[in-house]
Amino acid sequence: MNTFIFVFLLSTPGVTAVLHTLRYFHTSSSDVPNFPEFVAVGYVDDVQMGHYDSNTKRVVPKKDWVKDAVGEEYVERLTARAMNNQLQFKAHLEILRQRFNQSGGVHTFQRMYGCEWDDETGEVYGYHQFGYDGEDFISLNLKEKIWIAAKQQAFITKLEWDNNKAMMSYRKYFLTQECPEVLKKIVKAGRSFLMRTDLPSIQLLQRTPSSPVTCHATGFYPRYAEMFWRKDQEEKVLEGVDHGEILPNHDGSFQMSVDLNISLIRAEDWSRYDCVFQIKGVEEDLTVTLDKSVILSNWRKSDGGVVAAVVVVPVLVLVAVVGFVTWNKCSPARCPSGFTGSHTSDTSSSSTGESDPNKETSEEQREMMTLSS
Incomplete structure (x- = not known):
């Protein structure tokens, strides 16, 4: 098994635009001792804003200004989504083990989705991707409205999802409208915290x-x-x-x-x-x-004659997940097409009514059920 770590890589230094991100990470795992079988975390600009796991069964905002920005109703909606995903992810983890002809052991099924907003240009980017055992499984190209299968075992899922127009319409609505609007509210409420500069x-x-x-x-x-x-x-x-x-x-x-x-x-x-x-x-x-x-x-004495303590660079803390897999190593706005999905600056919703946010639970269920096809 690969060792999973949750990493954020440095974006290009010197970029003048202020790019804000809202990202959700879902991890379902099997046979990991002393760890919840399902964990969901949300991040705004790399700051954890909320946490859910299969033990607590409740989304808990990590910052007061986050809760004030999104409101209790949105927290309840996220809790409902997370509880539904917990059940679905457990079933799909078993399905994927069968697709890959695997038996027992440690396995992970993960999803990362969210949006980026450039507060200088107003551009909005959306992305949605799945990974299995530390590698790409399938990702959304939102601009082309198609799914990219990274593994042969994902091709059947791609065919189902490409033909699910209602799900695609909802996905576009969420990634290009709801997600950016929530992100803007959170950034406004937490600007003094998010825009600070701390020297090391x-x-x-x-x-x-x-x-x-x-x-x-x-x-x-x-x-x-x-x-x-x-x-x-x-x-x-x-x-x-x-x-x-x-x-x-x-x-x-x-x-x-x-x-x-x-x-x-x-x-x-x-x-x-x-x-x-x-x-x-x-x-x-x-x-x-x-x-x-x-x-x-840890080998030379200090001026006072006392041996200095062993120096060890602090180990990366696993932030609420076993660790987000290596397929999230680049910023979605800078990854090649087919890795995390292409961007879109289209913020218009569908005129068919299929992107109604009130249908989000059913569309999420349809999306996840087709993975088991």
Whole structure:
């Protein structure tokens, strides 16, 4: 089994547009000890706004301003959706195990859907995708109104869903109208929290005298940040550098690291190297000079003669799910067509009446039932 981690990768630094996201993650799992068989979480701009699991059977808003923005009625609707999905996902997990000729063991069936809104251009993007055991299964191309089967076992589902015009009409309504409107309300209510800038604490770490020196930054927000090693305050160091991913902390902030292979550097040249941290919205860089006296390690004594504690980069906290699979590693607005589905800036609803939001429960049930065909 693959090890699942919930990751948010850095989007392109320097982007001037303010892109807000509302995303829902559903995970159904089998044979995972001490973990709910179904978990649903919602995120706005990478901040967890709500949580549901099969033990509590209740959507719980994580921020007061989120609940105030969407209202109790919307929370109840999300709870009803989650309870329905819990039952459906359990059945479909078994169906998919049969399709893939698998017996017991740990398996996951996951869905990610939501929308993005550019508050400068007004553009709206919607996406909806499913994954099984850490890989793409099927995803929506909303612009073309078709589903993309990533696995042979998903082709029968694609045929059913492509022919379900009512479900497609509802899906378009939700992704291009309801979801963006909810997102706008939440952003407005939580703007002071979502638009804040928190600077990180930065430390140099080293496991052994011959290990690379790790420059580790933690506690920063937002995630639009970059960190690199620089020589002589002029150029980025490319040789002997290993860039880590941006990972979420339990408190909603982020951490990242970048390693420097010191075996390639002469001792007298250490002071020529700096670790540089840059974050969107802050002009001044944060820098730490490569210096043995400031490196934390588990092998060298501090000035006071006490052995420093073992330094371990914090393990990524699994945020309310076993971990969202690797098929969510890129921003939906930047993934190639067929991976998460194409964008659409079309915010008009269908004139047939089939996209009535009051039909959402039945359409969700129809969508999920056809997966079992």
